[in-house]
Amino acid sequence: MITSAVVLGTLVLWGTLVGLDLVSVPQMMIARPLVAGAGAGLLLGDLGAGLVVGLVLELFQYAILPVGAVRYPEYGPATVAAVAVAQAGGGGATAGGDRGGVLALGLGVLVGLITAMAGGLSLHQLRRLNARVVHAADAVLEAGDPRALARLHGAAIGRDAIRAALVTGFGLGLAWVARFAVGTLTARDLALLDAVAIGAAFAAAAAGLLRVVGTGTQRRWLAAGLAGGMLTAWLA
Amino acid sequence: MKPPLGVSLLRLFAVQGSWNYERMLGLGVGVAQEPLLRDLRSGNGDGDGGPVYRAAVARAAHFFNAHPYLCGLVVGAAARAEHDGASPEQVERLRRALCGPLGSIGDRLVWAGWLPLTSALTVAAVALGAGGWAVAGFLLVYNAGHVALRWWALSAGWRHGTRVAVALHHPAIIRAQGLVGPMAAFAAGWCLPLAAVWLARPLPPWGMTAAALVAVAGVSALLAAPRLTAQRLGLILIAVALVIGVAWP
Numbered sequence: 191m192i193t194s195a196v197v198l199g200t201l202v203l204w205g206t207l208v209g210l211d212l213v214s215v216p217q218m219m220i221a222r223p224l225v226a227g228a229g230a231g232l233l234l235g236d237l238g239a240g241l242v243v244g245l246v247l248e249l250f251q252y253a254i255l256p257v258g259a260v261r262y263p264e265y266g267p268a269t270v271a272a273v274a275v276a277q278a279g280g281g282g283a284t285a286g287g288d289r290g291g292v293l294a295l296g297l298g299v300l301v302g303l304i305t306a307m308a309g310g311l312s313l314h315q316l317r318r319l320n321a322r323v324v325h326a327a328d329a330v331l332e333a334g335d336p337r338a339l340a341r342l343h344g345a346a347i348g349r350d351a352i353r354a355a356l357v358t359g360f361g362l363g364l365a366w367v368a369r370f371a372v373g374t375l376t377a378r379d380l381a382l383l384d385a386v387a388i389g390a391a392f393a394a395a396a397a398g399l400l401r402v403v404g405t406g407t408q409r410r411w412l413a414a415g416l417a418g419g420m421l422t423a424w425l426a
Numbered sequence: 427m428k429p430p431l432g433v434s435l436l437r438l439f440a441v442q443g444s445w446n447y448e449r450m451l452g453l454g455v456g457v458a459q460e461p462l463l464r465d466l467r468s469g470n471g472d473g474d475g476g477p478v479y480r481a482a483v484a485r486a487a488h489f490f491n492a493h494p495y496l497c498g499l500v501v502g503a504a505a506r507a508e509h510d511g512a513s514p515e516q517v518e519r520l521r522r523a524l525c526g527p528l529g530s531i532g533d534r535l536v537w538a539g540w541l542p543l544t545s546a547l548t549v550a551a552v553a554l555g556a557g558g559w560a561v562a563g564f565l566l567v568y569n570a571g572h573v574a575l576r577w578w579a580l581s582a583g584w585r586h587g588t589r590v591a592v593a594l595h596h597p598a599i600i601r602a603q604g605l606v607g608p609m610a611a612f613a614a615g616w617c618l619p620l621a622a623v624w625l626a627r628p629l630p631p632w633g634m635t636a637a638a639l640v641a642v643a644g645v646s647a648l649l650a651a652p653r654l655t656a657q658r659l660g661l662i663l664i665a666v667a668l669v670i671g672v673a674w675p
Contacts, residue, residue, distance in 0.1 A: 416618060
């Protein structure tokens with residue numbers, strides 16, 4: 191649970207770093223939901239909740255192939271917000287072991303998906319703004335001024351940091367609202383939301399993977415992996 | 427390592443920092459390439475660097491798009507071509523020629539290969555109980571490949587210059603492209619049942635059935651309607667479940 195301004199501040203800072211990592215710097219994949227979720231879980235004192243939410247949103251991420259200039263949702267800051275909701279519902283330190291562990295998972299995923307959409311839109315707007323700034327600086331760039339080049343580049347990274355902080359703030363605002371909903375819903379309602387969120391995540395992952403592997407040999411490798419996974423799950 | 431190559435490598439980690447719809451990665455490439463062009467400066471470096479240097483910096487920041495991890499190849503190759511006295515037209519042609527191959531190789535190698543492979547193994551490890559260690563392992567292993575690829579691209583570009591196509595036909599690159607896709611597909615398939623068991627365990631029996639039904643219906647809908655995104659589907663389904671939950675006494 192977000193118990194203090196310090197925790198809130200570190201969550202916003204983590205969300206900002208995660209948002210920067212997606213495109214700007216350094217692309218070391220802390221923006222992946224599993225990593226962003228684990229980080230948020232640690233900050234909130236509940237790694238288990240972070241891993242559960244992170245894993246579900248990681249499955250949603252499988253539907254995205256970030257090639258070229260394609261527009262896609264941004265799951266990093268969204269996962270931070272989603273963990274804040276799920277963790278407020280009881281936490282997931284023993285995820286898979288007790289009912290309380292995933293009680294607010296569905297609501298968390300809902301907040302995460304909305305925030306991811308906002309993140310994707312904000313990225314598109316940022317790229318358009320960057321294009322306008324670069325266009326306006328054409329003459330300086332064509333003159334080959336290295337300082338102007340570095341300044342433009344650095345300012346764009348600064349804008350992305352502000353964008354990521356705002357998206358994280360928006361997500362945490364939604365999380366704050368959603369925490370009230372957690373208290374008004376019954377255990378059955380919350381379990382239904384969890385089930386639907388988990389089902390939708392697997393649908394996203396399966397459809398995304400089928401598109402990526404195509405119809406050739408890789409689909410056979412996917413099928414072999416599925417068989418291996420079922421066997422491992424049965425043995426484990 | 428030559429010092430300018432080290433600075434250039436560090437700057438490559440922010441190559442997408444000013445991504446935009448006009449020059450795409452151009453500015454980031456220019457910023458990363460600039461340290462490698464400093465030898466072209468005339469005078470003692472206190473002035474504006476001279477026309478050769480400034481023209482090279484301007485060219486470096488022109489439109490460019492490719493996979494970010496492989497941009498080092500164009501940064502190194504174009505800088506080397508500038509040092510070797512290639513004409514501006516040759517440098518521009520080199521950059522244009524590299525856009526497509528670097529995008530396609532990078533997408534296959536990283537976005538559709540290395541990343542899903544390591545991510546799927548992490549999902550499986552979390553589901554098997556490795557917890558936070560799985561995530562730490564992912565960051566270490568993924569980034570070992572990530573940094574190695576960035577460094578290889580920059581050094582190969584600098585080494586080969588205008589003959590950089592040789593680097594793209596390196597046997598290791600060709601073999602890696604052939605291996606990483608099937609490995610990623612296998613790992614992705616392997617992690618799904620493990621993740622399903624782990625996530626569904628706390629659900630009541632009717633919840634497990636509901637999750638399975640949503641998954642089957644959802645994947646059918648996503649494959650039948652390509653314009654429907656997974657994110658929209660998730661939002662719709664969870665919103666409907668919320669309404670059902672609230673309305674059902």
